[in-house]
Amino acid sequence: MVSVPQLARAASHGHMAWRRGARHVTLPWLNLRKARPPFSRAIGAAVQAARPGAMTDLVKTWDSATAEAHVKYNISDHSCIWDEIARHCMPFAEGKDVADLGAGDGTLGKLLPQAGKMTNVDPFPPEDCAAKILKSDGVEFLRSQPDQSLDLVVATFAVHFMDRASLDKELGRVLKPTGRAIWFSFSQSSVLFGSEEFNSIYYSVGFSQDGSGTAGSSAPTTVLKIDRPATSANLRNHVAHRCHSNLKQMPEHMISKLLALIPEDLQALDIRLDVFMFAPNPSRDGVVQC
Numbered sequence: 671m672v673s674v675p676q677l678a679r680a681a682s683h684g685h686m687a688w689r690r691g692a693r694h695v696t697l698p699w700l701n702l703r704k705a706r707p708p709f710s711r712a713i714g715a716a717v718q719a720a721r722p723g724a725m726t727d728l729v730k731t732w733d734s735a736t737a738e739a740h741v742k743y744n745i746s747d748h749s750c751i752w753d754e755i756a757r758h759c760m761p762f763a764e765g766k767d768v769a770d771l772g773a774g775d776g777t778l779g780k781l782l783p784q785a786g787k788m789t790n791v792d793p794f795p796p797e798d799c800a801a802k803i804l805k806s807d808g809v810e811f812l813r814s815q816p817d818q819s820l821d822l823v824v825a826t827f828a829v830h831f832m833d834r835a836s837l838d839k840e841l842g843r844v845l846k847p848t849g850r851a852i853w854f855s856f857s858q859s860s861v862l863f864g865s866e867e868f869n870s871i872y873y874s875v876g877f878s879q880d881g882s883g884t885a886g887s888s889a890p891t892t893v894l895k896i897d898r899p900a901t902s903a904n905l906r907n908h909v910a911h912r913c914h915s916n917l918k919q920m921p922e923h924m925i926s927k928l929l930a931l932i933p934e935d936l937q938a939l940d941i942r943l944d945v946f947m948f949a950p951n952p953s954r955d956g957v958v959q960c
């Protein structure tokens with residue numbers, strides 16, 4: 671039997687991992703295969719009870735229902751968003767050694783054909799993935815790389831799944847002197863369709879930590895603004911299938927309220943991405959934000 675303090679400790683230390691297409695929560699000392707969504711929510715309730723305010727840590731959990739929906743309905747997964755991410759990475763990738771940590775199906779790699787060498791890394795790549803994905807935890811991958819060997823390490827919507835202290839330490843070692851690490855995450859400054867009521871609910875949970883900055887560097891290096899074409903059905907599916915981590919934490923009545931506020935004639939969403947850029951620090955034991 672796993673105690674509530676054990677669960678709380680695991681969540682707060684970031685040991686839960688998620689996996690596309692599998693009913694699976696991974697802990698170092700516990701493997702809950704076939705854990706169904708209600709069970710995941712039970713874990714959430716236990717952790718919340720044990721450590722009030724700890725729900726943000728649960729962005730580290732995942733289950734098959736949300737993973738599949740994420741692939742199909744996530745409003746962040748759109749060509750105009752990918753183009754903007756690729757455009758931002760391009761100057762640091764052209765002819766360079768690049769690694770994408772938490773690469774999923776390797777979409778970004780396909781958009782950066784100018785990279786000299788592109789390594790897609792993900793511990794739980796999708797089974798039907800056409801791109802070559804190295805199956806590894808992001809930090810473990812960096813540990814396997816020589817000193818000062820990478821020009822660009824990037825993570826899109828994935829850095830919060832990795833152990834940040836270890837990640838920063840390894841980056842300080844593996845990045846070349848001119849190398850960069852860049853993290854992209856959905857920003858709570860996204861205006862979406864401009865409804866204050868919708869946004870006050872949407873951002874009311876899960877955004878207490880940005881998940882991308884190191885301690886003391888929580889302001890993004892830059893914010894990308896993207897006008898994403900979207901219909902009412904696109905946003906309704908995104909919300910109803912709880913495609914973002916904050917939605918996964920919301921009770922049903924908040925989801926219903928959000929759905930009721932989506933206009934029928936929606937045509938576009940104002941989406942912003944927080945971008946965090948880091949360079950190796952002079953002592954090479956970590957990184958500094960650029």
Ligand SMILES: C[S@@+](CC[C@H](N)C(=O)[O-])C[C@H]1O[C@@H](n2cnc3c(N)ncnc32)[C@H](O)[C@@H]1O
Pocket residue numbers: 687688689690771772773774775777791792793794795806807808809825826827828831832833
């Ligand atoms: C929200 S998805 C984003 C996937 C992809 N970057 C994208 O933007 O479509 C998060 C990804 O992080 C991966 N992930 C989970 N734990 C990880 C870890 N410890 N190290 C690296 N990647 C991890 C998951 O397998 C998943 O593919």
